[in-house]
Amino acid sequence: MALALTAAELRLDDKVESSPDHPGELDAGTLARCRAGDPQALRRFVLLYQRPVFAFVSRMMGRGPHVEDVAQEVFLRAYRALPQFELRPGVKPSTWLLTIALRLVQDARKRRLLQLVPLTEHTVVADPTTPETEQRTRELAQAFERAAALLSDEQRAVFVLAHFHGLELSAIAELVGVPENTVKTRLFRARERLRTLLDQEQEAIR
Amino acid sequence: MSNHDFRDWTPQEPPADFAERAVVAMLAAGAVQAAPEPAAKNVLPLRRSWGLIGLAAIFMGASAWGMLGTRQAPVVEAPSMSEDVAEAVAAPPPVLADHGARWRRAETPASEPVSSAQAVRPAPKTASTALSPTHPPGQPPCHCETDLAICTCVE
Numbered sequence: 001m002a003l004a005l006t007a008a009e010l011r012l013d014d015k016v017e018s019s020p021d022h023p024g025e026l027d028a029g030t031l032a033r034c035r036a037g038d039p040q041a042l043r044r045f046v047l048l049y050q051r052p053v054f055a056f057v058s059r060m061m062g063r064g065p066h067v068e069d070v071a072q073e074v075f076l077r078a079y080r081a082l083p084q085f086e087l088r089p090g091v092k093p094s095t096w097l098l099t100i101a102l103r104l105v106q107d108a109r110k111r112r113l114l115q116l117v118p119l120t121e122h123t124v125v126a127d128p129t130t131p132e133t134e135q136r137t138r139e140l141a142q143a144f145e146r147a148a149a150l151l152s153d154e155q156r157a158v159f160v161l162a163h164f165h166g167l168e169l170s171a172i173a174e175l176v177g178v179p180e181n182t183v184k185t186r187l188f189r190a191r192e193r194l195r196t197l198l199d200q201e202q203e204a205i206r
Numbered sequence: 207m208s209n210h211d212f213r214d215w216t217p218q219e220p221p222a223d224f225a226e227r228a229v230v231a232m233l234a235a236g237a238v239q240a241a242p243e244p245a246a247k248n249v250l251p252l253r254r255s256w257g258l259i260g261l262a263a264i265f266m267g268a269s270a271w272g273m274l275g276t277r278q279a280p281v282v283e284a285p286s287m288s289e290d291v292a293e294a295v296a297a298p299p300p301v302l303a304d305h306g307a308r309w310r311r312a313e314t315p316a317s318e319p320v321s322s323a324q325a326v327r328p329a330p331k332t333a334s335t336a337l338s339p340t341h342p343p344g345q346p347p348c349h350c351e352t353d354l355a356i357c358t359c360v361e
Contacts, residue, residue, distance in 0.1 A: 037233065039229055039233060042229045042232055042233070043225050043226070043229050046224070046225040046228045046229060047225045050220040050224055050225060050228070051217075051219070051220060054217060054218050054219060054220045054224075055217035055218070056217075057218075058217045058218035059215065059217055063218045064218075067218050068220070068221065068224065071220065071224070071228075072224075072227070072228050072231055075228045075231075075232060076228075076231060076232055076235055079232040079235065080235065144210070144212070144214050144215045145215060148215060163212050164212070164215075164217075194210070195210065198210045
């Protein structure tokens with residue numbers, strides 16, 4: 001199974017400067033201006049990371065208006081915690097933001113303020129005028145979301161972080177707070193379960 | 207088993223004006239504050255547990271200190287009886303001699319162990335030594351039964 005990173009999630013805004021140590025990440029100068037409350041720097045910060053944050057939260061919680069609320073809370077928490085954050089060679093702002101996002105998703109689940117929304121509810125309905133291939137792609141997307149919704153929270157987080165955010169196993173282990181071997185096990189089981197569920201979905205579609 | 211492409215799992219896209227609204231919210235949140243996020247994860251439970259540990263340590267320390275203080279307190283000895291007092295106790299005035307003897311005998315039955323204070327005290331003189339002019343010589347003023355609880359005294 002090929003690692004399928006969503007390129008659009010990781011693309012940079014043209015106006016955003018990239019860190020020399022971490023391509024695709026914000027540079028230290030912009031981060032310093034963010035700490036000082038510079039609106040332009042903050043805007044760059046949000047523009048750079050809003051897509052991965054939205055992608056992670058929506059895949060963890062399902063699509064819906066709550067995704068925007070959680071994403072905004074992620075940036076608020078990050079802004080408050082910026083004085084403690086240091087840009088070091090092994091530390092990426094994107095991983096740090098995903099850590100905040102994961103904590104917020106877990107907190108929301110614990111408080112039961114946000115119930116897991118069935119992923120099929122907000123899936124785009126296929127346009128009958130589109131070609132048959134596109135219709136089939138949309139059906140596959142819906143099937144995928146339904147299958148992913150059946151994963152456990154732990155498996156889902158590990159799978160999303162590994163496949164869509166390109167994190168190494170060690171980084172996921174640190175982010176999730178479990179040993180690396182546990183991450184491997186969860187990832188393996190998530191893949192197997194998804195394959196099985198997707199096969200069943202495809203059979204149902206045929 | 208088919209090879210599925212996970213890129214079909216399309217995420218939710220941010221609205222066009224999300225960055226602007228987020229920046230406004232961030233600036234409205236006030237000055238940059240120090241917040242334990244996420245490097246200081248689980249700080250709250252950690253603080254809570256440290257607080258409990260501190261309270262427990264204070265309580266145990268106070269208890270141990272109190273117990274130690276009790277053990278090391280100087281032993282207060284009863285003042286030893288002076289000669290005059292010892293004699294007065296042993297030989298009460300003639301008027302009270304009989305009552306005193308009855309009182310002492312009734313208080314300390316033979317079966318009871320003798321207390322340390324009594325052990326130190328000189329043995330009480332027999333009633334014959336506390337002579338009363340009305341008593342016939344050679345006869346003890348009081349006769350006590352073997353259980354020493356009842357005494358009959360001769361006036």
